[in-house]
Amino acid sequence: MPYFFAYNDRQFVRRGQIVAATVVGAGQGTIRVNSNRVGSRHGSPRISCVILVLVIDERYSRQILFSPIGREGQEKLSNARVLIVGCGALGASHAETLARAGVGHLRIVDRDFVEFTNLQRQTLFKESDASERLPKAVAAKNRLAEINSEIEVEAVVADVNNSNIESLIAGCDLVLDGTDNFQIRYLLNDACVKHGRTWIYGAVVSSYGATMTVIPGETPCLRCIFDEMPDAGSAPTCDTAGVIMPIVTSISAIQTAEAIKLLVGDMASLHGSLLQIDIWQNDWRKIKLSGRSPHDSKGISDSESLHDHKNVFNPDCITCGKHIYEFLDAENVDFTAVLCGRDAVQIAPPKPTTIDLKTLAANLAAVSEVKQNEYLVRFSANGCEITVFADARAIIKGTDDPTEARSLYARFIGL
Ligand SMILES: [Zn+2]
Numbered sequence: 006m007p008y009f010f011a012y013n014d015r016q017f018v019r020r021g022q023i024v025a026a027t028v029v030g031a032g033q034g035t036i037r038v039n040s041n042r043v044g045s046r047h048g049s050p051r052i053s054c055v056i057l058v059l060v061i062d063e064r065y066s067r068q069i070l071f072s073p074i075g076r077e078g079q080e081k082l083s084n085a086r087v088l089i090v091g092c093g094a095l096g097a098s099h100a101e102t103l104a105r106a107g108v109g110h111l112r113i114v115d116r117d118f119v120e121f122t123n124l125q126r127q128t129l130f131k132e133s134d135a136s137e138r139l140p141k142a143v144a145a146k147n148r149l150a151e152i153n154s155e156i157e158v159e160a161v162v163a164d165v166n167n168s169n170i171e172s173l174i175a176g177c178d179l180v181l182d183g184t185d186n187f188q189i190r191y192l193l194n195d196a197c198v199k200h201g202r203t204w205i206y207g208a209v210v211s212s213y214g215a216t217m218t219v220i221p222g223e224t225p226c227l228r229c230i231f232d233e234m235p236d237a238g239s240a241p242t243c244d245t246a247g248v249i250m251p252i253v254t255s256i257s258a259i260q261t262a263e264a265i266k267l268l269v270g271d272m273a274s275l276h277g278s279l280l281q282i283d284i285w286q287n288d289w290r291k292i293k294l295s296g297r298s299p300h301d302s303k304g305i306s307d308s309e310s311l312h313d314h315k316n317v318f319n320p321d322c323i324t325c326g327k328h329i330y331e332f333l334d335a336e337n338v339d340f341t342a343v344l345c346g347r348d349a350v351q352i353a354p355p356k357p358t359t360i361d362l363k364t365l366a367a368n369l370a371a372v373s374e375v376k377q378n379e380y381l382v383r384f385s386a387n388g389c390e391i392t393v394f395a396d397a398r399a400i401i402k403g404t405d406d407p408t409e410a411r412s413l414y415a416r417f418i419g420l
Pocket residue numbers: 225226227228229230319322323324325326
């Protein structure tokens with residue numbers, strides 16, 4: 006319902022911003038600028054001593070009533086920028102929660118497209134997204150626009166690797182892990198420690214999940230706790246053990262609660278732990294992380310289950326202790342990845358590039374039925390279904406053999 010306001014200060018405001026204002030005939034209050042009603046010049050409407058038609062934003066009233074957030078916290082959320090890496094089960098849940106909470110800018114990066122097997126747990130997506138094979142980042146952006154049109158959502162359809170991770174985190178206040186593999190998490194840890202960016206680790210498989218918040222310089226980093234990646238095949242994956250939605254929402258709830266605490270500045274309420282939950286076995290474990298700062302490594306508390314006491318800030322940690330960024334600085338990166346739970350392999354070009362999808366589709370028409378939308382081209386060859394994105398990545402479904410996948414890529418895409 007529209008109300009009239011007198012806005013007294015001379016200053017620039019932007020869409021979504023919460024500003025103090027005088028409500029005509031009703032005293033002072035806080036309002037959110039609705040750009041649909043505000044004349045905009047060069048994206049930055051200038052408001053001065055005028056009466057505007059604005060809309061009282063009741064959307065966040067229950068959240069504002071929650072005293073640790075309040076009006077001030079809500080404004081901080083509105084001005085915050087968050088990167089969500091991966092938009093599968095965890096990432097989609099993160100995105101929905103933060104969009105509903107009013108986080109002003111979300112950058113969502115994902116390399117994949119929506120499939121029917123995603124719909125059991127990936128809450129932002131619907132059947133038509135899977136039918137159209139929309140990239141997850143794009144489908145997420147579309148859905149989030151329906152949930153909260155006041156925030157900005159940036160969809161990035163790309164593989165996260167050491168050539169782009171630093172530019173992806175640039176300008177973001179916080180990074181949320183929504184990925185499904187340790188390779189990217191170690192890369193994320195490198196980049197965030199290097200740039201002093203807080204990130205929130207989260208992982209789920211089967212009915213088990215884990216999360217911890219990494220504040221570079223203040224808490225242990227991922228490699229303080231897990232100094233080496235698990236050997237291939239040694240840990241269960243979504244491919245071998247499946248995954249159920251309740252553990253996804255549980256871990257995402259903890260990650261996003263931490264994100265909101267961080268964004269509103271309530272550092273004292275962070276859980277300061279490696280949290281592990283098995284939602285099916287009813288096993289909840291909180292392993293307190295010590296050493297909130299390098300000068301505060303006071304040892305172990307309720308953590309005897311970690312025999313090697315890795316839950317402390319580790320001055321010998323290769324990443325946050327020695328500042329050697331193995332994953333970020335790697336020169337020979339394997340751009341082939343077997344995808345979790347997909348019977349599929351991704352091939353990425355070794356250097357950033359783009360491909361003309363229309364030309365590719367025309368060339369392939371002679372050898373296969375080709376389907377395309379503005380984001381991708383899909384065709385079949387050798388019993389595999391091959392999807393090619395505009396950044397020249399391909400996902401080859403129907404094989405878990407990287408050699409076969411590379412061969413098909415070379416034959417049909419030819420970069
Ligand atoms: Zn570390």
